[in-house]
Structures are given as structure tokens and as C-alpha cells.
Amino acid sequence: MGDSKRxxxxxxxxxxxxxxxxxxNHIYLLSQCLLKLGHKVVVMxxxxxxxxxxxxxxxxxxxxxxPWKPFLLQNTxxxxxxxxxxxxxILIREQISLVHGHQAFSTLCHExxxxxxxxxxxxxxxxxxxxxxxxxxxxxxxxxxxFTLADVSQAICVSHTSKENTxxxxxxxxxxxxxxxxxxxxxxxxxxxxxxxxxxxxxVVISRLVYRKGADLLVEVIPEVCRMYPNVRFIVGGDGPKRxxxxxxxxxxxxxxxVEMLGAVPHAQVRSVLISGHIFLNSSLTEAFxxxxxxxxxxxxxxxxxxVGGVPEVLPDDMIVLAEPDPTDMVQAIKKAxxxxxxxxxxxxxxxxxxxxxxxxxxxxxEIVYDRALKCSNQSLxxxxxxxxxxxxxxxxxxxxxxxxxxxxWRLLQLWKPAEDIEVVPDIVxxxxxxRGMSQDFQAFNEDHSLR
Amino acid sequence: xxxxxxxxxxxxxKHECKWPNSEAADVHSIIVRKSRSKGFLVFFSALLIxxxxxxxxxxxxxxIAVVFWSFIWDVLIVKLLLxxxxxKESVVIMPALGVQLETHYVSGNIIRRFVPIDKILKxxxxxxxxxxxxxxSLSLIVQEEAELMLVFKELHPPVKMLxxxxxxxxxxxxxxxxxxxFTEDGPCC
Numbered sequence: 001m002g003d004s005k006r007x008x009x010x011x012x013x014x015x016x017x018x019x020x021x022x023x024x025n026h027i028y029l030l031s032q033c034l035l036k037l038g039h040k041v042v043v044m045x046x047x048x049x050x051x052x053x054x055x056x057x058x059x060x061x062x063x064x065x066x067p068w069k070p071f072l073l074q075n076t077x078x079x080x081x082x083x084x085x086x087x088x089x090i091l092i093r094e095q096i097s098l099v100h101g102h103q104a105f106s107t108l109c110h111e112x113x114x115x116x117x118x119x120x121x122x123x124x125x126x127x128x129x130x131x132x133x134x135x136x137x138x139x140x141x142x143x144x145x146x147f148t149l150a151d152v153s154q155a156i157c158v159s160h161t162s163k164e165n166t167x168x169x170x171x172x173x174x175x176x177x178x179x180x181x182x183x184x185x186x187x188x189x190x191x192x193x194x195x196x197x198x199x200x201x202x203x204v205v206i207s208r209l210v211y212r213k214g215a216d217l218l219v220e221v222i223p224e225v226c227r228m229y230p231n232v233r234f235i236v237g238g239d240g241p242k243r244x245x246x247x248x249x250x251x252x253x254x255x256x257x258x259v260e261m262l263g264a265v266p267h268a269q270v271r272s273v274l275i276s277g278h279i280f281l282n283s284s285l286t287e288a289f290x291x292x293x294x295x296x297x298x299x300x301x302x303x304x305x306x307x308v309g310g311v312p313e314v315l316p317d318d319m320i321v322l323a324e325p326d327p328t329d330m331v332q333a334i335k336k337a338x339x340x341x342x343x344x345x346x347x348x349x350x351x352x353x354x355x356x357x358x359x360x361x362x363x364x365x366x367e368i369v370y371d372r373a374l375k376c377s378n379q380s381l382x383x384x385x386x387x388x389x390x391x392x393x394x395x396x397x398x399x400x401x402x403x404x405x406x407x408x409x410w411r412l413l414q415l416w417k418p419a420e421d422i423e424v425v426p427d428i429v430x431x432x433x434x435x436r437g438m439s440q441d442f443q444a445f446n447e448d449h450s451l452r
Numbered sequence: 453x454x455x456x457x458x459x460x461x462x463x464x465x466k467h468e469c470k471w472p473n474s475e476a477a478d479v480h481s482i483i484v485r486k487s488r489s490k491g492f493l494v495f496f497s498a499l500l501i502x503x504x505x506x507x508x509x510x511x512x513x514x515x516i517a518v519v520f521w522s523f524i525w526d527v528l529i530v531k532l533l534l535x536x537x538x539x540k541e542s543v544v545i546m547p548a549l550g551v552q553l554e555t556h557y558v559s560g561n562i563i564r565r566f567v568p569i570d571k572i573l574k575x576x577x578x579x580x581x582x583x584x585x586x587x588x589s590l591s592l593i594v595q596e597e598a599e600l601m602l603v604f605k606e607l608h609p610p611v612k613m614l615x616x617x618x619x620x621x622x623x624x625x626x627x628x629x630x631x632x633x634f635t636e637d638g639p640c641c
Contacts, residue, residue, distance in 0.1 A: 054579045054586075067583050085584040093586065421461075423588065423611050425579075 007370050008040040008095055012112040013102035014075050016045040016063065020267045022291050023103050023128050026182055028057075033363030035059045040427065042094050044087075046076045046108060060428045064090055068108070078107040080402065081409055087115045088413060092422045098370055100124045101148075104131065104141065110148045117151050117384070118406045122373045125149060126156040127166045130288045130309050142169040147399050150387045153373035156180050156366070158289040159310030165288070171391070180365045181313070183357040184294035191300030191346035192275035201232045201338060204277035204301065206265055206292060207284070209240030214283030214306060219245050220327035221283070223253045225334050232338070233258045237265040237273050274299040279337050285325055287311050293320065298353045300346020304337045306330070316356075319349060381407055458613055459485070465613040478624075480617045481542035482609045498526040538606045543617055545624045551592070553603055571595045575603070575621035577614060590614045592621075 280296035
């Protein structure tokens with residue numbers, strides 16, 4: 001029960017608001033639920049354009065937008081030791097007890113975890129995606145991951161498939177990896193009061209139109225389904241490099257009145273697009289966990305998806321129809337979905353989803369992981385170096401060298417800017433007023449910071 | 453009349469109340485303390501470099517250019533590290549008139565900026581994040597200005613020195629600051 005102490009957590013990732021995505025939403029919603037449980041949460045990310053410095057979000061969530069320029073796909077430039085001073089300053093001034101990094105593809109996350117370990121803090125890592133093993137990019141990424149995870153306190157994955165993938169890529173012992181699935185905000189994704197009636201069956205697709213999300217499969221599947229079922233229409237939301245192919249397919253088969261292309265759909269409008277349909281189609285070629293199908297199920301849509309990655313673990317069998325990532329198989333799956341559609345009750349589906357997935361539950365489970373992480377013993381530099389040596393013949397020695405230099409730089413920094421000189425920040429005392437929602441104090445704070 | 457004084461290794465804070473019997477000026481100053489050990493260290497290392505260069509010239513027969521360049525290097529180091537142009541920065545609060553921000557340089561130069569009281573919307577304490585560090589700064593939100601006006605342009609005093617100045621500014625400008633947050637937890641000590 002609630003006898004665990006209050007944690008002071010630093011969430012680190014390159015991906016956060018104002019970017020929208022799975023990782024960003026996960027960090028934000030998890031942080032909000034942890035704040036409600038009474039912990040202190042601070043987020044660190046890189047500056048997004050003009051948005052630089054300290055910002056406050058709902059519930060007193062403090063975000064540090066550190067002015068390091070992103071260089072590739074929203075990732076900070078990896079300088080190995082460049083972020084050590086600012087991370088040390090943030091860890092000391094906020095009196096952090098635990099650092100939680102998100103996403104293997106985030107360079108800021110890897111650097112923060114490395115520096116936090118050097119300084120003796122406990123570290124938790126969450127992996128959100130599946131990666132390959134064969135191509136050059138993946139091999140390097142996996143080596144970096146092996147380095148970071150060689151000395152992590154605990155790790156979290158979003159599905160059992162993801163756990164298997166992470167353990168194989170990084171060589172981490174499986175006992176250290178916890179599986180905590182993502183959840184969905186069922187209060188926001190409610191089914192429509194009345195289902196769209198009429199003879200038409202609407203199939204909704206909302207995803208980035210890229211190769212990874214199976215846009216090429218859609219190009220094959222849509223004309224076939226339209227041919228077989230004259231009363232089916234498609235709504236395609238999202239944008240990307242493959243949009244051109246879909247437009248061409250529309251022209252070629254004269255499906256302008258049956259396939260509606262919405263372009264990029266802002267996150268706030270996803271629900272209104274979903275409730276205009278009966279079936280949700282997901283054609284991803286790889287997925288660690290798929291929040292999109294959770295959102296669709298919460299809105300009462302029957303899902304048709306490719307059987308890849310962690311997707312089979314997400315929904316109960318009666319809410320989803322799975323198919324191999326092959327056009328013929330997918331068309332068969334859509335056929336089956338259309339036949340079982342009359343038996344689906346959207347409200348019933350929504351109620352079941354409410355019981356199955358809840359961010360507060362995710363936060364409680366994450367709290368257990370934090371408690372375990374903090375119980376891990378403190379290790380000296382030599383003990384930690386032995387873990388890095390096990391990473392490989394050459395790689396092990398290189399990792400050891402990197403960590404030794406990091407340790408020396410940290411000591412140098414301690415001499416140059418002693419910890420006593422770094423001022424501790426007072427905690428925000430949020431006195432929630434039921435009537436007004438937020439107290440005057442906090443509003444004053446908010447106004448100050450929104451000007452920068 | 454000196455009312456309060458806080459100091460740390462680099463700065464010291466002094467609060468004076470001129471003409472205490474009337475509603476007059478309140479002066480808050482942040483003074484840069486002279487650090488003798490730093491000066492000694494810099495001069496010593498400069499001397500070491502020069503001595504090394506002269507030795508190289510005399511014994512190892514290197515050209516005079518070595519001595520020349522090491523002398524230039526020494527001058528640059530001394531100028532960079534020991535240059536303390538700012539002696540102190542002060543805030544003179546004149547209730548009902550305005551706030552005067554002064555920067556006193558070692559060379560005797562004084563730069564003053566005056567802000568009328570009705571142009572100040574609110575004094576704010578903000579955290580500034582740079583690529584390597586994060587520090588507190590005190591600024592004024594001024595009417596019809598897009599940018600915040602920094603009260604201490606050159607110096608970065610610690611927050612325990614900024615809080616009394618911020619409270620005094622709030623009182624003078626009549627703006628309701630979030631005093632509760634600070635008094636409950638207390639600024640860092």
C-alpha cells in the first residue's frame with residue numbers, strides 16, 4: 001500500500017511537448033499520474049525552436065527545455081560529455097533521487113543516463129520501440145543501448161515482445177526488465193452517442209503515411225475492398241512521404257468519392273475522426289505496442305490489424321481481427337470484420353477498455369519499479385567498470401574508457417563548481433482550490449514563465 | 453544605515469536605507485568581493501610561463517619570438533581572468549517615483565538606468581537555463597517593452613540575495629507577488 005516514500009524523478013528524453021507522439025504522450029500522462037500519487041516529477045528535454053528555458057505544465061510539472069540544438073530527427077547532438085554540467089546542475093538543484101530515460105533513439109536520454117550513473121544516481125530506462133538487428137544503423141544503435149543498459153538499475157518495456165527484443169539487443173538479464181503496457185485516456189476517447197447509421201460501413205485509418213506504418217499495404221488493400229464491397233468507404237488521416245502513392249491509387253481506381261484523405265490530423269481531433277467510422281485499420285509493419293488501436297477500441301471501433309510485434313498482446317480477441325502483413329490476408333480480415341460488425345456494441349467496448357487500461361495503474365506499477373530501483377545497492381566505480389568490460393572484446397574496453405573519463409570530468413567539475421554553490425529550488429506548493437481549479441500562487445508562477 | 457548584509461564567496465549583499473525618517477530611497481547593492489587567491493594563482497602561472505620561455509631562449513637557443521609570444525599570452529590570460537570590470541551593482545528604490553538600476557565599474561564608470569514606477573508591471577524571479585548551467589535572475593516586466601529588463605545585468609547573485617530585493621520591489625510597485633510559495637518553504641540556504 002502507500003508506505004513507499006516520495007520519489008523525486010527526472011524524466012529525460014528528446015521527445016516531449018510540443019512534439020506529439022507515443023513517447024511524448026506516455027511521458028506526459030505518466031508524469032501527471034505520478035504527480036497525483038504525490039511524487040515530484042521534473043522533465044528534461046531539448047529546446048524546441050523558441051521554447052527554451054523552464055516551463056510549467058499542468059499539475060506543477062516542471063520542464064527544462066535545455067538549449068542544445070537538435071541535429072537529426074529531434075535528437076540532440078551527441079557530444080558525450082557536453083551535457084554533464086547542465087545535468088549535474090539540474091540533478092542537484094531539484095534534489096532528484098531517480099532518473100528515468102525514455103526511448104532508445106534519444107541521444108539526450110543515453111547521455112543523461114550515463115552521467116547519472118557516474119554521479120551515483122539510480123537509473124530506470126523505458127524502451128518504446130522495436131528495432132532490427134541486421135542493418136548498419138541498428139547494429140550501432142544496439143551497441144549504444146548495450147552500453148547504456150550495462151549499468152541500468154531497472155528497465156521497463158511496453159510489451160512482452162518488446163521485452164524479448166530489448167533483452168536480445170542489449171544483453172540485459174531478463175529479471176531486470178519489467179513489462180508495463182501503455183494505456184489510453186478513456187475519458188477523452190469516448191464512443192459517439194449514436195453510431196453512424198446507414199448502409200455504409202466506414203473504415204478509418206489514422207497513421208503517419210510512411211513505409212514502417214504499412215502505407216504500401218494500404219495501396220493494395222483499399223482498391224480490393226472497395227471492389228468487393230460497394231457500401232464501404234475509407235477515411236485516411238495522416239501525412240507523410242507515402243501520401244502521394246495513396247493519391248495515385250485514388251486516381252487510378254476512381255475512388256475519389258469512396259476514399260477521403262484528411263491530411264495531418266491534430267491530436268485533439270483524432271477522436272472526432274474515429275467516431276465517424278465503424279472499423280479501424282492498422283497496417284503497421286512493426287509495432288512494439290500500438291496506442292492507436294487502444295484509442296480506436298476506446299471509441300468503440302472494431303480493429304483490423306497486422307499481426308506484428310506487440311499488437312496481439314494489446315486487445316482481447318473479440319475486439320480485434322488480426323492478419324499477416326500481406327494484402328490478401330488483410331482483405332480476408334476486413335471481410336471477417338465486416339461480418340461480425342453488427343455484433344459489436346461500442347459502449348460495451350468502451351467500458352471494457354476503461355477497466356483494462358488506465359494510466360493510474362501504469363503509474364502505480366512504475367512506482368513499484370522505482371522502489372525496486374532505489375533498493376539496488378550502491379556500487380563503486382570498479383564494480384561498475386567490470387560490467388562494462390563484459391560488453392565485448394573491443395567495445396568493453398572502449399566503454400570503460402568512456403566511463404573513466406566521465407568520472408574524472410565529474411570530479412573536476414566538483415572542484416570547479418562545488419555542489420554547495422548550486423542552489424536548491426524550493427518545491428512548488430500547489431494548493432488546489434476546488435472551485436477555481438488552480439490557486440492564485442501557481443497562476444502567478446505560470447504567467448512569469450510563459451513570457452520567456 | 454546598513455540594515456542587512458548577506459555574503460558568500462563571490463558576492464556580498466548590502467541593504468541601506470538613506471534618510472530613514474522620510475519615505476525615501478532604499479538601496480540594495482550586490483558587491484563583488486575581491487578574491488586574492490585567484491589573483492595570486494593567475495600571476496604565478498603567468499610568471500611560470502614567462503620564466504619557461506626565457507629559459508628556452510637562453511639555454512636551448514630558441515628564437516626571441518618564443519619569449520615574445522609567451523609574453524603576449526600572459527597579458528591575455530591576466531586581462532581575461534583578472535579583469536573585474538564590475539565593482540558593484542545596485543538597485544535604488546524610490547517609492548512613488550521609480551527604480552534606478554546602477555552598475556559601478558572598477559574603472560570608475562557608472563551606468564544608470566531609471567524606470568518610472570508606473571511603467572513597472574511586475575518584478576519577477578526567473579530561472580535561466582543555458583547549455584551548461586541554470587541560475588536565478590531578477591527581472592522587471594516593463595510596460596510596452598517586448599523584453600524583460602534585467603535588474604542585475606552583469607552579475608549572477610544567488611537567490612537568497614535576490615529574494616529580499618524582489619520583495620522590496622514588489623512592495624514598492626504594489627504588485628502582489630507569490631510570496632506564499634517562498635515563505636512556506638524558504639529560499640535555499
